[in-house]
Amino acid sequence: MGKxxxxxxxxxxxxxxxxxxxxxxxxxxxxxxxGDGGAGQKTRSSRPAMRTIVFQGTADQTVHRSNAERIVANATPEAASITTELFAGQAGRRGYTRTVIADPAGNAVVEQWLIDGAGHAWSGGRSGGSYVDPTGPDASAEMMRFFLGITAAH
Structure with missing residues (x-):
């Protein structure tokens, strides 16, 4: 929809x-x-990159993680800097890898979250909810943080 x-x-x-x-x-x-649908192909738009945040479970058996990688590749500006941070799971919480991609001015324009061992469920949410993984990072809160331009505090 954004594109x-x-x-x-x-x-x-x-x-x-x-x-x-x-x-x-x-x-x-x-x-x-x-993951068989040309997920490795990268498409570029002549439009400026749109701020994009992507979450994907590493154990998702419904949507292959190559789709997340393609979304991130398509949203990444030509001259970008990339920072990757690993966070180990603690006290019943899932670990994850968070990659931040900044434009040439240093503004975070893309974030990718790969959640260790998560399947095809929304990361975060309340236990007992449908299709949620309450042991993962809170995707809803992280999306709001990202869209409001707030630096992540872990």
Whole structure:
């Protein structure tokens, strides 16, 4: 939606999703979800990069992590600096790898969160909820932090 309607959206938040234009029908959607749909291809737009944050579980058996990598690649500006931080899980919480991509001016424009051992469920949320993983980092809170331009505090 952000790529198609940039005049309506200031940023994009994706959790276990597919890249723009990766599928044109049900068969290609399932192929892309498995990681067989050309997920390694990178598409560039002539438009400026839109702020994008992506969450993906490393054990997701529904949407292959190559889709998250493609979304991040498509959102990354040409001259970018990349910082990767690893956070070990503590006290029943999942660990994760957080990658921050900054534009030439040093502004964080893309974040990618790979959540250790998480399946196809929203990271964070309340236990007992549908399709949530309460042991993961809180994706909703992190998306809000990112969109508000607040530096992460871990």
């Amino acid at each position: 198609t309607y940039p005049e309506l959206y200031a940023g994009v938040g994706v959790h276990s999703g597919l890249p723009t234009g990766a599928a044109t029908d049900v068969a290609s959607a399932f192929a892309t979800m498995r």
